[in-house]
Amino acid sequence: MADVSEEQAIVSNKQVIFKDYISRFPEETDMFITCNENMKLKVAAGSKDIIVKNLYLSCDPFIRVLMSSQGSELFSPYTPGTVMTGFGVAKVMESGHPEFRQGDFVWGMVGWEEYSVLKPTDGLFKIHHTDVPLSYYTGILGMPGLTAYAGFYDVCKPKKGEYVFVSAASGAVGQLVGQFAKLMGCYVVGSAGTQEKVELLKNKIGFDDAFNYKEEPDLNAALKRYFPKGIDIYFENVGGRMLDAVLVNMRVRGRIAACGMISQYNRTQHEGIHNLMSIVSKGIRMEGFPVFDYYPKYSDFLDFILPCIRQGKVKYVEDIAQGLDKAPAALVGPFHGRNVGKQVVLVAPH
Amino acid sequence: MADVSEEQAIVSNKQVIFKDYISRFPEETDMFITCNENMKLKVAAGSKDIIVKNLYLSCDPFIRVLMSSQGSELFSPYTPGTVMTGFGVAKVMESGHPEFRQGDFVWGMVGWEEYSVLKPTDGLFKIHHTDVPLSYYTGILGMPGLTAYAGFYDVCKPKKGEYVFVSAASGAVGQLVGQFAKLMGCYVVGSAGTQEKVELLKNKIGFDDAFNYKEEPDLNAALKRYFPKGIDIYFENVGGRMLDAVLVNMRVRGRIAACGMISQYNRTQHEGIHNLMSIVSKGIRMEGFPVFDYYPKYSDFLDFILPCIRQGKVKYVEDIAQGLDKAPAALVGPFHGRNVGKQVVLVAPH
Numbered sequence: 254m255a256d257v258s259e260e261q262a263i264v265s266n267k268q269v270i271f272k273d274y275i276s277r278f279p280e281e282t283d284m285f286i287t288c289n290e291n292m293k294l295k296v297a298a299g300s301k302d303i304i305v306k307n308l309y310l311s312c313d314p315f316i317r318v319l320m321s322s323q324g325s326e327l328f329s330p331y332t333p334g335t336v337m338t339g340f341g342v343a344k345v346m347e348s349g350h351p352e353f354r355q356g357d358f359v360w361g362m363v364g365w366e367e368y369s370v371l372k373p374t375d376g377l378f379k380i381h382h383t384d385v386p387l388s389y390y391t392g393i394l395g396m397p398g399l400t401a402y403a404g405f406y407d408v409c410k411p412k413k414g415e416y417v418f419v420s421a422a423s424g425a426v427g428q429l430v431g432q433f434a435k436l437m438g439c440y441v442v443g444s445a446g447t448q449e450k451v452e453l454l455k456n457k458i459g460f461d462d463a464f465n466y467k468e469e470p471d472l473n474a475a476l477k478r479y480f481p482k483g484i485d486i487y488f489e490n491v492g493g494r495m496l497d498a499v500l501v502n503m504r505v506r507g508r509i510a511a512c513g514m515i516s517q518y519n520r521t522q523h524e525g526i527h528n529l530m531s532i533v534s535k536g537i538r539m540e541g542f543p544v545f546d547y548y549p550k551y552s553d554f555l556d557f558i559l560p561c562i563r564q565g566k567v568k569y570v571e572d573i574a575q576g577l578d579k580a581p582a583a584l585v586g587p588f589h590g591r592n593v594g595k596q597v598v599l600v601a602p603h
Numbered sequence: 604m605a606d607v608s609e610e611q612a613i614v615s616n617k618q619v620i621f622k623d624y625i626s627r628f629p630e631e632t633d634m635f636i637t638c639n640e641n642m643k644l645k646v647a648a649g650s651k652d653i654i655v656k657n658l659y660l661s662c663d664p665f666i667r668v669l670m671s672s673q674g675s676e677l678f679s680p681y682t683p684g685t686v687m688t689g690f691g692v693a694k695v696m697e698s699g700h701p702e703f704r705q706g707d708f709v710w711g712m713v714g715w716e717e718y719s720v721l722k723p724t725d726g727l728f729k730i731h732h733t734d735v736p737l738s739y740y741t742g743i744l745g746m747p748g749l750t751a752y753a754g755f756y757d758v759c760k761p762k763k764g765e766y767v768f769v770s771a772a773s774g775a776v777g778q779l780v781g782q783f784a785k786l787m788g789c790y791v792v793g794s795a796g797t798q799e800k801v802e803l804l805k806n807k808i809g810f811d812d813a814f815n816y817k818e819e820p821d822l823n824a825a826l827k828r829y830f831p832k833g834i835d836i837y838f839e840n841v842g843g844r845m846l847d848a849v850l851v852n853m854r855v856r857g858r859i860a861a862c863g864m865i866s867q868y869n870r871t872q873h874e875g876i877h878n879l880m881s882i883v884s885k886g887i888r889m890e891g892f893p894v895f896d897y898y899p900k901y902s903d904f905l906d907f908i909l910p911c912i913r914q915g916k917v918k919y920v921e922d923i924a925q926g927l928d929k930a931p932a933a934l935v936g937p938f939h940g941r942n943v944g945k946q947v948v949l950v951a952p953h
Contacts, residue, residue, distance in 0.1 A: 325885075506893075514883055517880055523878065523879070524877070530868075532890070534668070534675040535676045536891040537891050539882060540887070541882040541883045
């Protein structure tokens with residue numbers, strides 16, 4: 254992209270607007286597309302803002318939390334009628350901040366729009382390695398990657414030979430946890446919701462085994478079949494009846510990384526979990542882990558993961574929707590299991 | 604007690620026998636008393652067994668687990684028709700083991716009977732400090748004490764000024780957790796099931812506040828009243844709807860020591876817990892902790908707790924039933940909240 258001259262400094266900025274709070278599955282009509290025809294690509298004198306052109310947007314399950322009026326302890330909800338936000342990869346067009354320069358690539362929280370004005374004070378990372386796909390900074394090299402790394406290594410404290418189960422295993426985080434488990438010498442089984450995903454887990458991503466939970470009327474029996482000796486580590490992405498079945502099948506001193514519970518986000522009353530007594534009787538640790546707590550370890554994580562990617566030791570499957578117009582559908586997809594791999598929206602080629 | 608001469612070496616041994624497996628509240632009639640008239644107080648030549656006279660028996664909630672046909676991962680169930688077992692304090696009458704001598708006091712797993720033959724290979728501790736009540740070795744100086752110590756300090760990792768909630772707070776473990784929390788400079792509130800216990804917690808044991816959960820139709824509202832800023836640490840002894848209400852009121856990065864869930868032991872289907880999403884959204888750690896894992900730290904624990912007892916910094920409330928005949932009723936009592944303080948059975952004075 255050429256420098257933006259004074260004459261070009263006004264652009265139209267297509268945006269995805271959040272309509273109103275929901276307490277059910279998100280639908281495409283909970284968002285609408287609008288266009289701001291008078292976006293000035295100029296940082297005011299003295300401001301430390303930066304203006305970026307968004308390249309990729311990340312469709313993460315936590316966005317559903319921002320669409321509830323109550324939000325959560327760690328996330329304020331969206332304001333109806335304003336542009337949605339989320340993780341993304343962007344290119345700096347204009348910068349008033351000394352640490353960012355025109356042409357830099359960055360990842361962090363951006364607007365769901367073509368151009369965003371950002372205050373790079375919190376959690377905006379400069380991208381130093383561009384020999385790998387830039388979209389990876391929404392996934393394996395971004396928040397989901399750091400989540401998998403922190404959740405598996407730090408929370409689960411895996412040991413060689415342990416039995417690992419991952420739900421939503423072909424998703425943005427799950428597919429990495431499975432590969433980290435193999436690198437550690439664990440036995441790892443994943444669950445997913447289509448035969449295509451099961452094949453992907455077994456044949457491409459390298460899980461030892463995988464199953465389609467929708468074809469298992471008795472999840473407890475399924476887990477007993479795949480883990481006759483029980484589960485040491487459960488990487489929890491779904492919640493609900495899968496969690497209940499896992500608790501019965503956990504081994505003594507097992508660990509559960511509570512990463513997400515996507516099966517529950519769209520219910521007003523969450524399903525009851527009946528087998529928590531296992532936590533007492535087996536001495537299990539179940540732990541949530543705000544990924545922001547691990548931001549200081551991001552560069553350690555990159556030192557670990559970049560060589561794995563370059564040497565082909567770790568793969569990453571993405572599902573890339575083309576264009577900002579497709580963003581609402583792309584966001585809704587993962588709640589119905591429509592995506593295969595990390596769901597990304599390509600806003601603009603770089 | 605004088606040495607046992609050859610003529611005295613046959614005694615009658617009253618015993619509490621377990622009748623049959625249950626899946627409901629334990630009742631007195633699940634046990635019966637019998638008498639073995641021909642117990643020989645003599646260790647066979649070459650055997651490393653010891654023969655003890657039991658002084659105190661401990662009525663612990665985990666005994667209910669042994670009364671279920673399935674037991675648990677860490678405990679084998681009782682065999683119907685045999686003598687019950689549990690923690691107790693005893694005096695050595697005869698010893699074939701080089702580390703134990705006649706007249707030694709010990710605590711560990713014994714039979715619910717007047718005399719027991721023990722193999723002191725696992726978890727039998729010699730009592731070196733007899734300036735404190737011997738019954739304390741079933742409670743503050745025994746398994747419940749080590750449980751409170753490990754659960755609060757090691758699992759909860761408390762910090763000064765944090766907000767601590769303890770359920771079943773006047774029980775064997777809870778009353779200690781509350782006092783440890785005060786020693787640490789925390790704010791601590793306890794729940795119990797009678798006004799008498801609430802007064803005890805506030806006026807004798809030193810909790811900052813306490814409430815009777817049976818008088819609170821809305822536990823969520825009660826917790827909001829006692830913890831307007833939320834709960835950092837929950838020491839979980841009861842499970843069920845109290846746990847569900849606590850999860851809503853936990854603070855970000857809170858910790859839950861899952862010590863017991865006494866409200867659930869007598870149900871075939873445990874109550875559903877609906878608010879586990881809090882674990883993900885607030886980054887909570889919930890952890891069970893087999894007390895046996897902490898046995899190597901028992902002498903550290905004694906070094907900490909004995910001076911506290913001697914200096915009156917930590918108190919301990921016991922509810923002592925008189926005589927082995929009262930043992931079945933004493934065991935059943937805590938499941939109905941009848942005991943005030945740690946439930947013990949005095950079998951014989953020392």
